Each structure stands twice: as C-alpha cells, then as structure tokens.
Amino acid sequence: MVTNITNFGRSGLSDWLIQRFSAVILALYTLFIVAYLLLNPGLDYATWSGLFAQTWMRIFSLLAFVSIAAHAWIGLWTVTTDYLKPTGIRLAVQSAIILAIFVFLVWGIQILWGA
Amino acid sequence: MSTLQVSVYRYNPETDSAPYMQEFQVDTKGRDLMVLDVLHLTKEQDSSMAYRRSCREGVCGSDGMNMNGKNGLACITPLSEVVKNNKLVLRPLPGLPVIRDLVVDMGIFYKQYERIQPYLQNDTPAPAIERLQSPEDRDKLDGLYECILCACCSTSCPSFWWNPDKFVGPAGLLQSYRFLADSRDEATSERLAELEDPFSVFRCRGIMNCVAVCPKGLNPTRAIGKIREMLLANAT
Ligand code: SF4
Ligand code: SF4
Ligand code: FES
Numbered sequence: 001m002v003t004n005i006t007n008f009g010r011s012g013l014s015d016w017l018i019q020r021f022s023a024v025i026l027a028l029y030t031l032f033i034v035a036y037l038l039l040n041p042g043l044d045y046a047t048w049s050g051l052f053a054q055t056w057m058r059i060f061s062l063l064a065f066v067s068i069a070a071h072a073w074i075g076l077w078t079v080t081t082d083y084l085k086p087t088g089i090r091l092a093v094q095s096a097i098i099l100a101i102f103v104f105l106v107w108g109i110q111i112l113w114g115a
Numbered sequence: 116m117s118t119l120q121v122s123v124y125r126y127n128p129e130t131d132s133a134p135y136m137q138e139f140q141v142d143t144k145g146r147d148l149m150v151l152d153v154l155h156l157t158k159e160q161d162s163s164m165a166y167r168r169s170c171r172e173g174v175c176g177s178d179g180m181n182m183n184g185k186n187g188l189a190c191i192t193p194l195s196e197v198v199k200n201n202k203l204v205l206r207p208l209p210g211l212p213v214i215r216d217l218v219v220d221m222g223i224f225y226k227q228y229e230r231i232q233p234y235l236q237n238d239t240p241a242p243a244i245e246r247l248q249s250p251e252d253r254d255k256l257d258g259l260y261e262c263i264l265c266a267c268c269s270t271s272c273p274s275f276w277w278n279p280d281k282f283v284g285p286a287g288l289l290q291s292y293r294f295l296a297d298s299r300d301e302a303t304s305e306r307l308a309e310l311e312d313p314f315s316v317f318r319c320r321g322i323m324n325c326v327a328v329c330p331k332g333l334n335p336t337r338a339i340g341k342i343r344e345m346l347l348a349n350a351t
Contacts, residue, residue, distance in 0.1 A: 002281045002312045002313075002314040002315055003312070004312065004313060004314070010312070010313075011311055011312065011313070012311055012312050012313035012314065012315070012316060012317030012318075013311045013317070013343075013346050013347065013350055015313055015317065016317050016343070017347075078313075078318075081278070081314075082274075082277040082278065083277065
C-alpha cells in the first residue's frame with residue numbers, strides 16, 4: 001500500500017465516493033439555483049433574502065458549501081500530487097489551498113446565518 | 116516513389132550530451148512492410164542503432180515503441196496503419212528512462228507488476244490431481260491472462276507518467292484483476308487492502324489511452340472498474 005499523510009481520508013476509495021457524492025449535490029444545487037432564477041425573472045432583494053431565510057434553503061446551501069469544499073480539496077490535492085514534485089512547494093501549495101477552503105467555508109456559513 | 120522518410124530517436128548516454136533525431140531514407144519497394152522491417156533496413160544503414168525485438172510476431176512484447184505518436188508493437192504494425200505523408204517517426208516508449216536509442220529501462224514497470232503479486236495464492240492443501248475450476252469461472256479470466264507485458268499501455272497513461280512509483284498502471288492492474296477474478300485464489304482481501312490507497316488504483320482517471328493502444332486488444336480500464344467495484348463491495 002502506498003502511504004500518504006496529506007490526504008485526509010487516506011483512502012482512495014472514500015475520496016472516490018466523496019467525489020461522486022459531492023458532484024451529485026453540486027449538480028442538484030446548480031440546477032435548483034438556475035431554475036429559481038429562470039422562474040423569478042424580476043427578482044428583488046426581498047424575495048432573494050426571503051429564500052435564504054428559510055431553514056431548508058440554509059441546510060441545502062450548507063450541504064452544497066461542504067460538498068464544494070470536499071470536492072475542491074480532493075481534486076486539487078490530486079492535481080498537486082500529479083504536477084508538483086518538489087515536496088516543499090507541494091506542501092506549501094496544499095496548505096494554501098486548505099487555508100483558502102477553510103476561509104471560504106466559514107465565510108459562507110457566516111453569510112448564510114449572519115444577515 | 117517508394118522511399119519512406121524515417122526519423123529515429125537516437126541517444127547514447129556515453130557519447131551524446133542530448134538525444135537527437137536521425138533521418139533515414141528507406142526504400143520499401145512499394146510493399147506494406149511492418150515497422151520492425153523498416154527498422155532492420157535503417158540498421159543496415161547505421162549499425163550503431165539499438166532496439167529490442169525477439170519473436171517478431173506480436174508474442175514476446177519486447178518491441179513496444181512509439182510510432183508516429185502512438186505506442187504499439189513494431190513487428191505487427193504495418194506501415195499503412197501509422198505512416199502519414201510518407202513520414203515515420205520512431206521514439207522509445209514515453210515516460211521510462213532511456214538506456215540507449217529505442218531501448219528503455221523497464222525497471223519501474225516490473226516493480227509495479229511485482230507489487231500486485233502476480234501468482235496464484237492458495238493455502239488450502241492441493242487435491243490429489245488438480246484444483247478444479249468451472250468453465251464459467253475459467254471464462255472470467257479471458258481478456259486478462261493474454262497480456263504480454265509489452266508496457267505499451269502503462270507508458271501511454273498520463274497517470275503513470277506522473278506517478279510511476281505509486282500508481283500501479285494499467286498493465287499491473289489488469290494482472291491484479293486477473294488474480295482477483297480467479298476462483299482458485301484465496302488472497303482476495305489481502306490483495307484489495309494493498310490497493311485502496313489514493314494512488315495504486317484510484318489515480319486512474321479513465322482516460323482510456325491504455326485501451327486505445329493495447330496490441331492484444333485488452334481493456335485495462337474495464338478491469339480497473341471491476342477492481343473499484345470489488346473495493347466498494349468490500350468496504351460498504
Ligand atoms: S495490457 Fe496490452 S498494452 Fe498493456 S502490457 Fe498487456 S498486452 Fe501490453
Ligand atoms: S484509463 Fe486509467 S489506466 Fe488507462 S490510460 Fe487512462 S488513466 Fe491510465
Ligand atoms: S518482437 Fe516480439 S512482440 Fe514484437
């Protein structure tokens with residue numbers, strides 16, 4: 001078995017499953033948002049913020065945010081292990097990616113529950 | 116005119132500072148020769164050229180090379196299949212260290228093959244005559260056992276180029292599945308445990324270059340999918 005520590009799951013199988021599961025969630029979320037925008041042509045701020053005030057929409061959005069965080073991490077981790085061969089550079093880039101994903105995730109949660 | 120323009124990758128690490136392409140004019144006398152025959156003709160012009168070949172009939176797997184950008188066995192690839200604009204470019208299999216000219220170091224390819232333990236494992240005492248297998252179980256090995264380890268597939272796989280030390284590669288994985296699918300083998304769970312990390316199997320991105328080049332018409336991508344299914348069934 002090939003060992004690796006920077007991949008959180010440490011299992012190719014769970015990475016593979018998460019990648020597929022999160023892709024489905026993201027597809028559903030994208031379809032929903034596109035359909036919502038098409039069905040509400042003259043969308044104003046009140047309706048839009050009303051949508052995000054509902055609990056189910058917040059849960060759905062949080063699920064989408066967590067999915068994109070996991071999906072992005074697994075995908076970018078794979079890219080860095082393919083193309084960045086010097087260990088120092090690879091670790092630095094991986095750290096930057098994880099930090100960015102963390103910041104975006106917390107920021108997203110704050111937007112959802114903040115306003 | 117039946118003169119073919121052939122350009123061959125040349126590199127002798129003892130004398131050359133860098134690889135270069137050597138140009139040859141080969142008279143094919145209008146015949147649809149195999150690429151290996153053309154190589155023999157160029158070697159008559161310059162005997163210092165090195166390449167591997169043995170059976171010259173697609174059985175030994177020693178003359179895998181890159182012909183006009185596509186991997187294959189030179190001995191069973193007719194010119195009509197690869198030559199465009201009367202030009203033939205021959206290079207060593209991509210991604211492996213070059214020992215000399217078209218001869219590559221297959222060490223890492225064999226290392227990955229060794230890693231999947233390509234032999235039957237069965238600790239049950241053998242019956243008096245032989246371990247029997249039903250015709251249906253035997254059929255499961257078709258399309259797997261025929262591999263001649265020519266490395267055409269693994270050296271055309273980008274995932275193998277980037278991580279040849281960690282990703283088993285299509286050839287090794289096809290053989291891995293050959294033993295996972297064998298009803299007489301008892302090491303299934305040990306074999307699977309060796310494969311579930313993010314590299315060994317899962318670095319396959321389904322690009323299917325391996326399927327496109329296999330001179331034996333085998334389908335490593337399908338075998339990789341089957342291994343994935345087994346891993347999933349084993350872990351859920
Ligand atoms: S699977 Fe096909 S291309 Fe790959 S090593 Fe075997 S025979 Fe060669
Ligand atoms: S299908 Fe997988 S093993 Fe085959 S060439 Fe593509 S990435 Fe490599
Ligand atoms: S020489 Fe044996 S496969 Fe081509």
